[in-house]
Amino acid sequence: MDYFIELFFGGLTRGSIYALIALGYTMVYGIIGLINFAHGEIYMIGAFTSFIVATVLSIYGFPLLAIVVIAALAAAVWSSAYGVTIEKIAYRPLRHAPRLSPLISAIGMSIFLQNYVLLAQTSDFLPFPALIPEFAFMEPVAHIVGSSDMVILVTTALVMLALTLLIKFTRIGKAMRATAQDRTMAMLVGINVDRVISATFVIGSALAAIGGMLIASHIGQINFYIGFIAGIKAFTAAVLGGIGSIPGAVLGSLVLGLTESFATGYVSSDYEDVFAFSLLVLILIFKPSGLLGKAETKKV
Amino acid sequence: MFPVNELKRSLLVSIWFAFLTFPIMVIKVDPIERIVTWRWDNMFFVAIGSFVLSILVKVYFVRKERRAGSKKAQTALTEPFVHRILREPRFLYPLCLACLAFAILFPHLFSAYQTNIMTTALMYVVLGLGLNIVVGVAGLLDLGYVAFYAVGAYSYALLNMHFGLGFWIVLPIGGLLAAFVGVLLGFPVLRLRGDYLAIVTLGFGEIIRLILENWNDFSQGPSGIANISRPGLFGIDLSFSASINYIYYLVVGLVIFTIFVVNRLQSSRLGRAWLALREDEIACQAMGIDKTRTKLIAFSLGAFWAGLVGVIFAAKTTFVNPASFTFLESAIILSIVVLGGMGSIVGVILGALTLILLPEYLRALAEYRMLAFGGILVVMMIFKPEGLISNVRRSYQFKKLPSSESE
Numbered sequence: 001m002d003y004f005i006e007l008f009f010g011g012l013t014r015g016s017i018y019a020l021i022a023l024g025y026t027m028v029y030g031i032i033g034l035i036n037f038a039h040g041e042i043y044m045i046g047a048f049t050s051f052i053v054a055t056v057l058s059i060y061g062f063p064l065l066a067i068v069v070i071a072a073l074a075a076a077v078w079s080s081a082y083g084v085t086i087e088k089i090a091y092r093p094l095r096h097a098p099r100l101s102p103l104i105s106a107i108g109m110s111i112f113l114q115n116y117v118l119l120a121q122t123s124d125f126l127p128f129p130a131l132i133p134e135f136a137f138m139e140p141v142a143h144i145v146g147s148s149d150m151v152i153l154v155t156t157a158l159v160m161l162a163l164t165l166l167i168k169f170t171r172i173g174k175a176m177r178a179t180a181q182d183r184t185m186a187m188l189v190g191i192n193v194d195r196v197i198s199a200t201f202v203i204g205s206a207l208a209a210i211g212g213m214l215i216a217s218h219i220g221q222i223n224f225y226i227g228f229i230a231g232i233k234a235f236t237a238a239v240l241g242g243i244g245s246i247p248g249a250v251l252g253s254l255v256l257g258l259t260e261s262f263a264t265g266y267v268s269s270d271y272e273d274v275f276a277f278s279l280l281v282l283i284l285i286f287k288p289s290g291l292l293g294k295a296e297t298k299k300v
Numbered sequence: 301m302f303p304v305n306e307l308k309r310s311l312l313v314s315i316w317f318a319f320l321t322f323p324i325m326v327i328k329v330d331p332i333e334r335i336v337t338w339r340w341d342n343m344f345f346v347a348i349g350s351f352v353l354s355i356l357v358k359v360y361f362v363r364k365e366r367r368a369g370s371k372k373a374q375t376a377l378t379e380p381f382v383h384r385i386l387r388e389p390r391f392l393y394p395l396c397l398a399c400l401a402f403a404i405l406f407p408h409l410f411s412a413y414q415t416n417i418m419t420t421a422l423m424y425v426v427l428g429l430g431l432n433i434v435v436g437v438a439g440l441l442d443l444g445y446v447a448f449y450a451v452g453a454y455s456y457a458l459l460n461m462h463f464g465l466g467f468w469i470v471l472p473i474g475g476l477l478a479a480f481v482g483v484l485l486g487f488p489v490l491r492l493r494g495d496y497l498a499i500v501t502l503g504f505g506e507i508i509r510l511i512l513e514n515w516n517d518f519s520q521g522p523s524g525i526a527n528i529s530r531p532g533l534f535g536i537d538l539s540f541s542a543s544i545n546y547i548y549y550l551v552v553g554l555v556i557f558t559i560f561v562v563n564r565l566q567s568s569r570l571g572r573a574w575l576a577l578r579e580d581e582i583a584c585q586a587m588g589i590d591k592t593r594t595k596l597i598a599f600s601l602g603a604f605w606a607g608l609v610g611v612i613f614a615a616k617t618t619f620v621n622p623a624s625f626t627f628l629e630s631a632i633i634l635s636i637v638v639l640g641g642m643g644s645i646v647g648v649i650l651g652a653l654t655l656i657l658l659p660e661y662l663r664a665l666a667e668y669r670m671l672a673f674g675g676i677l678v679v680m681m682i683f684k685p686e687g688l689i690s691n692v693r694r695s696y697q698f699k700k701l702p703s704s705e706s707e
Contacts, residue, residue, distance in 0.1 A: 035495045048324060055329040056336050074323070081320050093682045100441050101681045103495050104638060107443070108677025111631055115671040120324045120342075127331050228627070232506070235499060270514040277503035277510075284500050285488040 006144045007265040008258070013149045013218070015257020016156035020211030021234035022241070022249040023163065024083075024204025030180040030244035031200050032095070037106035038086055039208060040231015041113035042079050044224065046209025047128075047216040048117060050075035054129050068131050075209040082113075083205030084198050092194075110228075117224040124223070131217040148218045155214060159207060160250060167246065172199050180244070229273065236280040242293020251291055306358060314351035321346045360683070403552050407545045415548050419616065421656040422551045423609050428636040428648040429558050430605030435634065436642035437566065438598035439578030440490075441498040443630055444505025447485075448478040448603035450512065450625040452610020457525040457620045458518075467531035471611050478607025479600040486599040490592060505630060512622040524621025531615050547616050554612070558605060562645055565601075574598055575643075628670065635673045638680055641687025650688055 021043050028036045054071040062070075090109045094102040132148040167173035178186040179196045187193050215230075216222045233256065241252025256276060263275045283290065325342040329335070407415045427449065434442045452474040459465040459473065489500050512519045519525070530543050531550065565571045573594045576584040585591050614620050632655065640651025655676075659669040680687065 035499065045324070052323050052327050052329055055331050056327060059329070059334050059336055078320070078323055085316070085320060090678050090682070097681070097685060099495065100439070100498075101685050103441065103498060104634070105678045105681040107631065107634070108674045108681070110674070111628070112671060112674030112678065115668075115674060117324060119667065119671060120321075121328065129331065232499075232503065236503075239496075239499075271510065274507050274510050274514075277507045280503045281489070281500055281507075284492055284496055288492060288496065 002144055003265070007261045009145045009149055009153075010265075011258035011261030012254065013152050013257070014261055015237075015254035016153055017211045017215045017218075018230075018234045018237045018257055019250045019253035020156060020159065020207045020214075021230060022238040022253045023246065024208045025235050025238040026241070026243055026246060026249040027176075027200050027204050029238070030246075031176065031183075031197060032091070034091060034102050035106065035235065036091075036204075037103065037231070038090070038109040038113060039204065040227035040229075040234070041110050042083050042086075042205045042227070043208040043212040043230055043234075044117065044222075044227030045082050045113065045212075046075040046079040046205070047212030047222050047226065048121065048224075049078045049209070050213035051126060051128055051216060051222055054131060058129055064131070064133065067129075071131065072210060072213055075213050076206040079205040079209030079212075080202040083201040086113075087197065087201045092197075110231075114224055114227065121224065125221045126223065128216040128220050128222050130220065131213070148214075152214045152218060155210070159210060163203070163207070163246070166203070172196070176200060232280075233273075233276050236276055236283075239280060239290055240283050242290025245290070245292045248290055248292035255291075306355075310351050310354040310358070313354040314347045317350035318343050318347040400556075404549075407548055412541050412544050415544055417657065417660050419544070419548045419551050421653055421660075422548075422555050423612060423616075424633065424636060424656045425555050425649050425652040426551070426558050426605055426609050427633050428640065428652045429562050429645065430602045430609070431633050432637050432640075432643065432645070432648045433562065433565070433574075433605075434598050434602035435637050436644070436648070437571065437578065438574040438595065440595060440598065441495070442501045442599070442602065443498050443627070443634070444501035444503070444508075445602070445606055445633055446625045446627070446630040447501075447505040447508040448482060448606035449610040449613070449629070450508055450622075451478040451481050451603075452607030453614040453620045453624070454512065454519060454525075454610075455607070456611040456614040457528050460528050460614075461525055466529070467611070467615050471608060474611035475604045475607040478610065479604040482600040482603030483596055486596045490595045490599065502627065502630075505625075505627060509622050509625050512625070519622070522622060524619060524623075526619045528614050528618045528620070530618060547612065551612060554608065559645060559649075566643075566645075570594070570597065631677075632673060635677055639676055639687060641689040644687065644689045647687050647689035 021039065024039050024042070025036060028034060028039070050071040053074040054067050057067045057070060086109055090105045091102050094105055132151045135147045135150075167176060175186070175191045175196045176199065178189070178191055179193055183193055186196070212226075216226075234253070237253035237256040238249045239252070240256055241248030241250070243249075256279065259279060260272060260275055264272045322343065325346060326339050328337040328339060330337075406418060410418075427445075431442065431445050434440050434445070455474040455477045456467070456470045459470050465473075485501070485504055489497060489504075492500060513522050515521070531547065573584070573589045576587065576589060577591065577594055581591065613624075636651040636655050637648055638651075639655060640649070641647030655673070659666050659672075665672070
């Protein structure tokens with residue numbers, strides 16, 4: 001039973017990290033209908049930024065709490081900056097181009113960013129400083145659920161709550177929903193669509209950066225290539241839940257995380273990624289609209 | 301020509317990029333030795349570089365606007381120079397002969413090392429042409445193309461290891477196996493819309509690679525399969541350099557064959573159906589074209605060529621392992637097609653030769669190669685989505701009769 005619970009919490013942790021990344025995919029897709037292929041790289045850059053900042057601060061002897069807060073802020077700020085810049089350079093000029101053009105541009109951006117980090121930093125795996133301490137009150141259950149699992153779950157839940165409130169009740173959230181429904185109509189009622197799109201990229205990137213920092217400190221190492229697999233998996237999760245739907249992305253991520261955790265725990269750990277990709281292929285074949293997505297009817 | 305305003309803007313751009321690249325470019329930490337290195341010179345380069353680039357981009361747009369104003373989109377309809385030359389039999393035949401002569405003489409003019417590189421480049425020409433059928437002509441973005449390449453390479457490696465089958469027997473088998481896998485994948489997947497298709501093919505490519513990496517009993521895992529026999533020539537034992545030349549000629553033959561087939565296909569009924577499918581699926585179905593069948597043929601034909609090249613790859617290197625079939629390989633082949641010009645045969649050939657030969661000869665730039673591939677994809681999409689040599693569809697132009705009274 002312990003093993004089952006361990007796998008269950010492992011799956012939830014995994015799933016909540018996927019959710020943080022998947023939200024960026026799903027929000028961008030909901031608004032501009034583009035698979036932001038470079039989103040995984042944003043997550044990687046978030047992890048790298050927090051790694052660099054945290055290591056520098058710890059060398060200069062800052063206290064742990066300050067390190068965590070500053071590193072998280074830095075990761076969010078720089079990731080959002082990258083997100084907005086990428087949108088401006090690679091996607092905005094192609095907004096009216098044929099569908100494949102922005103996708104190819106996004107793939108190019110993803111390869112570019114990976115190699116940019118590879119060249120500017122290193123191709124080795126780097127040890128990520130442990131930012132989450134072992135809490136004393138977690139002692140009795142530590143063999144099943146680690147402190148960092150708990151922190152990840154709680155943080156993700158809080159972030160999701162904040163996001164829901166933002167989208168439901170603020171002005172920009174309303175504008176985002178309107179733009180997602182109908183971009184032209186939103187423009188007609190005086191919404192600055194460019195600004196809404198930028199805001200979407202800022203929010204999505206910041207979430208991914210937080211996810212990147214949490215998972216990197218959980219796993220304990222990073223490398224320039226982590227964004228690729230994480231990005232694909234998060235995308236799988238977003239599709240599983242129904243791309244464009246925010247609760248769908250969260251649900252899909254948790255399902256994917258649990259599936260992976262149980263499959264690697266009970267079947268074989270060699271094929272971890274194969275499970276995720278097979279799940280993606282199966283969903284797209286049998287239920288392309290996802291768990292919570294609306295089926296699209298195309299009018300001619 | 302440059303108002304102060306524009307300069308100020310470029311300055312802002314360069315400050316933004318200096319800020320953007322600050323943590324990654326400037327700071328380098330060594331977490332074990334606990335040393336921080338500040339590389340301020342990088343920030344300086346980034347700032348200068350982005351300043352110059354932003355001015356260049358602005359100049360480009362100003363010029364483009366001016367050109368569009370003066371000539372009124374007249375350039376859009378004219379065919380590129382290369383295509384116009386190729387249309388004229390007067391130029392076409394001598395040009396083909398010259399290329400052929402150069403290709404035949406190449407191993408005698410240059411060293412074995414050069415021949416080897418040229419063989420690789422030509423293999424990418426074939427891969428590019430194969431993917432061009434799928435992406436360029438039929439408009440299906442396939443990001444897992446390398447999977448079919450892997451199927452070809454592994455089918456030769458495995459059949460050779462277990463059954464001792466020779467190159468010439470496996471060559472068609474590998475191609476057909478890859479085409480079969482293409483149909484197998486294509487059947488369920490082709491109903492998907494463009495970008496979903498892209499992701500599923502990507503996932504599929506990764507699944508194939510991961511299986512090859514992890515299923516040790518089947519594929520010997522990450523260590524790969526070594527000692528694959530080289531292609532034979534009627535049982536004659538070839539020396540090492542002769543076998544390099546032999547494979548080279550074989551690939552040249554394959555390139556010619558591919559060009560011939562692809563060229564014929566493009567103006568066939570099927571080729572026109574592909575083009576129509578790329579432009580508008582719904583209108584295409586309304587015209588009575590069987591969508592699934594047409595797409596499947598494109599998919600399996602593309603896969604067939606990847607399989608053939610895969611077999612040759614295994615024979616050339618005498619060694620295969622899963623590391624040769626990563627997503628980046630797919631991305632390289634895709635950039636060949638995009639850079640060359642989607643749908644254009646000449647374009648794809650030029651694209652492959654540039655992208656594969658350039659990094660080989662500019663060794664200093666080799667580590668920036670993938671960075672450049674990524675950059676090329678983005679820049680091409682923004683500035684010249686039609687590629688180096690754009691493929692202009694054959695179209696009829698109606699000229700007004702001089703005596704026409706109506707209108």
